[in-house]
Amino acid sequence: MEIHIDLTGTRGHRDAIYRQLRAAILAGRIRPGEALPPTRELAQRLAVSRTTVSAAYDRLTAEGFLAGRVGAGTFVTASPAEHPSPAPDGAGVRPLPEWDAVPPPPAPFAPAPEFDFRPGVPDLSRFPFDTWRRLVTQRLRVGQADLMTYGDPQGHAALRAEIARHAGISRDVRASAAQVVVTAGAQQTTDLVARVLLRAGDLAAVEDPGYPPPRLVLGARGVRVAPVPVDESGIVVDAIPAGTRLVYVTPSHQYPLGLPMSLDRRLELLDWAERNDAVLVEDDYDTEFRYTGRPLEPLHSLDSRGRVVYVGSFSKVLSPALRLGFLIAPPSLVPALVKARYLTDWHAPNVEQAALAAFMAEGGFARHVRRMRKVYRARHEILSRSLASFGDFLTPLPSSAGLHLSAVAATDCGGLVRAARRHGVRLYSLADFGVGERRHGLVFGYGAVATERIEPGLARLRALADEGAA
Numbered sequence: 001m002e003i004h005i006d007l008t009g010t011r012g013h014r015d016a017i018y019r020q021l022r023a024a025i026l027a028g029r030i031r032p033g034e035a036l037p038p039t040r041e042l043a044q045r046l047a048v049s050r051t052t053v054s055a056a057y058d059r060l061t062a063e064g065f066l067a068g069r070v071g072a073g074t075f076v077t078a079s080p081a082e083h084p085s086p087a088p089d090g091a092g093v094r095p096l097p098e099w100d101a102v103p104p105p106p107a108p109f110a111p112a113p114e115f116d117f118r119p120g121v122p123d124l125s126r127f128p129f130d131t132w133r134r135l136v137t138q139r140l141r142v143g144q145a146d147l148m149t150y151g152d153p154q155g156h157a158a159l160r161a162e163i164a165r166h167a168g169i170s171r172d173v174r175a176s177a178a179q180v181v182v183t184a185g186a187q188q189t190t191d192l193v194a195r196v197l198l199r200a201g202d203l204a205a206v207e208d209p210g211y212p213p214p215r216l217v218l219g220a221r222g223v224r225v226a227p228v229p230v231d232e233s234g235i236v237v238d239a240i241p242a243g244t245r246l247v248y249v250t251p252s253h254q255y256p257l258g259l260p261m262s263l264d265r266r267l268e269l270l271d272w273a274e275r276n277d278a279v280l281v282e283d284d285y286d287t288e289f290r291y292t293g294r295p296l297e298p299l300h301s302l303d304s305r306g307r308v309v310y311v312g313s314f315s316k317v318l319s320p321a322l323r324l325g326f327l328i329a330p331p332s333l334v335p336a337l338v339k340a341r342y343l344t345d346w347h348a349p350n351v352e353q354a355a356l357a358a359f360m361a362e363g364g365f366a367r368h369v370r371r372m373r374k375v376y377r378a379r380h381e382i383l384s385r386s387l388a389s390f391g392d393f394l395t396p397l398p399s400s401a402g403l404h405l406s407a408v409a410a411t412d413c414g415g416l417v418r419a420a421r422r423h424g425v426r427l428y429s430l431a432d433f434g435v436g437e438r439r440h441g442l443v444f445g446y447g448a449v450a451t452e453r454i455e456p457g458l459a460r461l462r463a464l465a466d467e468g469a470a
């Protein structure tokens, strides 16, 4: 193992070697079981005497960090947990207060409950593993070295072309590949757009109830965020405060209510944006899955002035772990957005982008969407039907797309949600998505729950509701 030890400017070489090795072990940079270089070799490399290195090793051995095995060498024994070293608390260094308002990220890999109705996740057991493995492997062959260097911050050209084609066919979003920027998912779009359009103190508006991350992203950048109520036609345009520079909306499938924004409201919002010199961010996160009726035209297609940034994600169609999404922006914004992407994290991983481009080009992506639409349509039907058995307690909101549906209730559902979680049913309260007016109700995702588990899960929930857990 090539351990980096720096003796420049140090006088006590033995102490310096001891301290640096100890710090590396405590930080987990050298792990239990790993062998240290023989004393002779390290002494030569550092141009010190072998006795100096042996003395440092002896001290670490005496303290329990190392153990020698005759004929085999010297090994690390201790894990950092056994030798906790208090990290300096950094009390004098504080993040900006904006960050205090941002909740901690959700815990990854929490074990799945028996009945998982969380919204926003697809059925990952049906991810096209074999095809994806083939496509990635093909791109990891010698001769594909160009994929291993820095890529285009705007996104892999073949993928941008496929995205422009896909958005045109499936959503009637007319745009060229030059208007597409590949992102690390929809969430990054709000950040990139805010970077190029908003200063700290500027005003932006989000739907209330709404998807929390965009509100938090904007708030963490020091942007003032106005939650604007949503009625059965969509965001209430009259309630958007004067001076708002950016409005984030989910017109196809309002998150979390599930209702589409009416055509009149779309036109009113576009007109408002034009009169108020504002930009609209249209998050079209899950409309690949539509079960009945024809989708309304996206804001992007209705927009004749170029005020809409259209946002798509591969998180719902494929997997959120890919961290791949895209935005389609007016040409006036593209160069700045590309620079923002470059300065933030340079670009999305090349191999995955190229694999996705090939998946789309060979038709696998469209087939996967069709297959999954059938699966989710069946779940949507079962869920809608079964919710009727809750009688007056729950009124499902009309929904014809996506991976979740919401139902309103006459009373607060927080107690029921907590009781349900204790009994293996994970779901969310509508109130969790509200900022101002908190609506009573429940949000049911059906991406993660297997089709045959929907009815038993709801039966358990109903029993808890009947017991008065609400």
Ligand SMILES: Cc1ncc(COP(=O)(O)O)c(C=O)c1O
Binding pocket: 119, 120, 121, 184, 185, 186, 187, 188, 211, 250, 255, 283, 285, 312, 313, 314, 315, 320, 324, 325
């Ligand atoms: C409204 C909305 N937009 C976007 C996303 C997807 O975000 P990302 O592409 O960052 O994974 C989600 C996921 O839950 C969502 O609910």
